[in-house]
Amino acid sequence: AQSVTQLGSHVSVSEGALVLLRCNYSSSVPPYLFWYVQYPNQGLQLLLKYTTGATLVKGINGFEAEFKKSETSFHLTKPSAHMSDAAEYFCAVSLYGGSQGNLIFGKGTKLSVKP
């Protein structure tokens, strides 16, 4: 069975500092991997995704993530945090073609950005 683990339910960084949000998954086959962002009282917005090909994926708002199969990880990074990055971030996996492409979500990491 697939599962997603996000290390740290809360992460706090200073404005301008590196953002690193961790995501590890378990899957018997190579999955499709996603990061979604949720701003307060809003729905989920896709930040980036990995399906096949290049393992370093660039997304919106300066975020990127690297798929590391050997470590079963898909950590999200941004070189320099901005106040507007404060939100909750969800990592998700899917076995496309199995279970009708359903997403399995991690529990989320709330990012705070200090001025």
Added chain:
Amino acid sequence: NAGVTQTPKFRILKIGQSMTLQCTQDMNHNYMYWYRQDPGMGLKLIYYSVGAGITDKGEVPNGYNVSRSTTEDFPLRLELAAPSQTSVYFCASRPETITQYFGPGTRLTVL
């Protein structure tokens, strides 16, 4: 192109009442999903549909029902509301590719 829309945005129900959460998408997507989000728990799949007339249970279907009579609409029905159904409900849809698009959510409180 409005994407995925959900109504209502907020609702308070009394225990035992029923209601329908509406979800509509205008992107002609075959796949649609209902999730619930509880604090600190991420999103859990309630039901999904792969096309009009076809639905199936997800991880947490108890207490809910769905129907899919058209491609656009995927309503979620709560019968006999219970406090455990207090949550934020998200509807999502996707085309044949993998990315799901989410609606803004419905915040439901059962008292």
